[in-house]
Amino acid sequence: MKIDFTRKTVLITGGTRGIGKSIADLFYKCNANLILTGTKKEEIDRLNDELKAQNIVNKRYIQADFSSEKSTNDFLNELDQFEKIDVCINNAGVNKINDFVDVNLDDFKWMSDININMPFKILKVVGPKMLEHNYGRVVNIASIWSVVTRPGRSMYSTTKNAIIGLTKTLAIEWAANNVMVNAVSPGFTLTELTKTTNTKEQLESISNIIPAKRMAEPHEMANVIAFLCSDLNTYLTGQNITIDGGYTNV
Numbered sequence: 001m002k003i004d005f006t007r008k009t010v011l012i013t014g015g016t017r018g019i020g021k022s023i024a025d026l027f028y029k030c031n032a033n034l035i036l037t038g039t040k041k042e043e044i045d046r047l048n049d050e051l052k053a054q055n056i057v058n059k060r061y062i063q064a065d066f067s068s069e070k071s072t073n074d075f076l077n078e079l080d081q082f083e084k085i086d087v088c089i090n091n092a093g094v095n096k097i098n099d100f101v102d103v104n105l106d107d108f109k110w111m112s113d114i115n116i117n118m119p120f121k122i123l124k125v126v127g128p129k130m131l132e133h134n135y136g137r138v139v140n141i142a143s144i145w146s147v148v149t150r151p152g153r154s155m156y157s158t159t160k161n162a163i164i165g166l167t168k169t170l171a172i173e174w175a176a177n178n179v180m181v182n183a184v185s186p187g188f189t190l191t192e193l194t195k196t197t198n199t200k201e202q203l204e205s206i207s208n209i210i211p212a213k214r215m216a217e218p219h220e221m222a223n224v225i226a227f228l229c230s231d232l233n234t235y236l237t238g239q240n241i242t243i244d245g246g247y248t249n250v
Contacts, residue, residue, distance in 0.1 A: 003030050003226050003227065004030055004031055004230075005032035005033075005086075005087070005229075006031040007033075008033065008087055009035065009085050009087070010027050010032040010033065010034050010087040010088075010089070011037075011088045011122070011126065012024050012035070012037070012091055013066075013090055013119075014092030014093065015038065015091065016036065016047065017038075017191070017193070018189075018191040019091060019186060019189060019221050019222070020089075020092070021218070022222040023222045023226075024036050027087075027226065028059060032058070032087070033058045033059075034058065034059040035079075035085075036059065036062070037061070038062075038063060039063070039066075041063045044063040048060065062078060066092060066118045072121070076122070079122070079125050083129070084132075084133050085126045085130065085136075086133075086135060087136070087229045088123065088126045088130075088137075089139045089141070089225065089229065090119035090122060090141060090163070091141045092118065093114060093115050093143075094115065096111060096156070097152040097153060098154075099151065099152055103155060107155065108155050111155050111156065111159055112155075112158075112159055115160065115163065116159045116163055119140055119163060119166065123166075126138075130174070130177070131174060131177045131179065135178050136174070136178070136179035137229040138179065138181040138182070139182055139183065139229055140163045140164075140181075140183045141163075141183070141186065142163050142167075142185040142240060143156070143186060144185050144188075144242060144247060144248055145157045146161050146163070146164050146240065148248050164183055167183040167240065171237040171238030175238075179237075180234075181237055181238065182228050182237060183241065184221065184240075184241045184243060185240055185241065185243065186221050186243055187242070187243060188210060188244070188245075189215060189216045189217070189218055189221065190203075190215040190217055203215070209250070210244070210245045210246065211245055211247065211249070212245030212246055214245065215245075224241060
C-alpha cells in the first residue's frame with residue numbers, strides 16, 4: 001500500500017517544529033501541496049526564502065499568531081482564497097500547567113483561543129469547501145490528556161476534550177460527503193522541546209512509566225496521521241486514535 005498526496009492541498013497548523021514538522025516532512029515526501037503555519041515572522045520569512053532558493057513550489061509557510069485576533073483574521077481571510085483544501089490537520093496548540101484554584105482566567109482564554117476556538121474557525125472556512133467537493137480528511141491533534149488526566153491539567157484537558165467533541169460531531173455531519181474527521185491523541189513524544197526541557201534522568205523516568213518503555217518518536221505520530229488523511233481511509237471517522245505505547249491503559 002502506498003500513500004500519495006499528489007494534487008492534494010494539505011493545511012497543517014503548527015508545522016514548523018515538533019510533531020507538526022514531522023507530519024509536514026512526511027506529507028512532503030508523499031507529494032502533497034503544503035500550507036504550513038508558524039508563529040514567528042522571522043522564522044517564516046527565512047523558511048520561505050529557503051524554499052524559493054531551492055525552487056520548491058509545493059510548500060509554503062504562513063505566519064499566523066492564533067493568540068492575536070488580527071493575525072487570526074488575516075490568516076482566515078488568506079485561507080478562504082484557496083479554492084479547496086483537501087486535508088486539514090489542526091496541530092497548533094499550547095499548554096500551561098497550574099492547579100485549578102490558581103488558574104488565571106486570561107491563561108484559560110489564551111489556551112482556549114488556540115486549542116479549540118482556532119480549529120473551530122479554521123473548519124468553518126475549510127469544511128464547506130470539502131463538502132462542496134465531496135472530499136476531505138480532517139485530523140485534530142488532541143492529547144492523552146483527553147483520555148486520562150493529571151493534577152494541573154484542568155485547562156489543557158478541557159480544551160482537548162472539547163476538540164474530541166467537535167471531531168465526533170463533524171464526523172457524523174460530514175460522513176455522507178466523504179469527509180472523514182478524526183482525532184489523534186499523542187502520548188509522551190520525544191520532540192526537540194521535550195529533549196531540551198527535561199534532563200536525561202527525567203526522560204528515563206517518563207519512559208519507565210510507559211508500557212513500551214520508551215517515548216514515541218514524532219514520525220510515529222505522522223505515520224498514523226498520514227493514513228487517516230489518505231485515500232486508504234475510506235470509512236474510519238469520528239475516532240480518537242490514542243498513540244501512547246499503552247500508557248492510558250495502565
